[in-house]
Amino acid sequence: TFDDARNNLEFVNSKIADRAGERGTFMGNALDSVANSAKSNTWSWLAFAFFVITLTGVVAYIFSSQVAVRKTGFFGGIVAFIACLCFIFLAFRSASIAMADDVAIVTAPSTILSTSPREPKDRDQEAMLLHEGTRVQILDSVRSTSDSISTLWYDVQVDNAHRAWINAAAVKKI
Known part of the structure; x- marks a missing residue:
């Protein structure tokens, strides 16, 4: 019923660690x-x-x-x-x-967003930390290759003030 769905949604939203x-x-x-x-x-x-x-x-x-x-x-x-x-x-x-297919949910327990489409090598390249369940909007994507391993990265907007790159393996499009 709608009441059960509403209660489930409220419960899931209460467990989200990051508030955009x-x-x-x-x-x-x-x-x-x-x-x-x-x-x-x-x-x-x-x-x-x-x-x-x-x-x-x-x-x-x-x-x-x-x-x-x-x-x-x-x-x-x-x-x-x-x-x-x-x-x-x-x-x-x-x-x-x-x-719309430009919305994704972070599925990894926690992930660090990067300032460029690659794994951050130091703290200067880390943009922010997001936890499981956070909703992001996908703006662009790029495939990055390093050591013959190709990785898909999404340019995401978390809210009006935060935009960074996230590994596509850490999110699920909805």
Whole structure:
């Protein structure tokens, strides 16, 4: 049930050692929150419904002989068309969030992020320490070869203030 899932999520989140700071901008986070409040199909059906309302307003404006109905059709059609465009945007944003493959979770018990795509050789090359369960956003990837061993590295953003390289073996894309 949803209560069990919510309790499990709260328990798992309480065990995460690293607390990331703010991610993204206020407006971007607000738009993502609104887009995630419903599925993309729901936003699409709402856009379709408001498109039908827009067409109804246009028909009322064109074919009515009463001034009040014409004004209502005209201004109501404009408002419905703007709402339709907003719902289309939210449908695309919701689908984009659902299909995103740039998020990963640290699966190693602990890992040291590097300032460059290779194992840090000294403390100057260490960026930060992350623990299991921390969420990161993958920005780029590069394959590094040393001693004929090829290793994949991800350029990750932990929050707005922290960006570094992590060995791909230490994270799992979700």
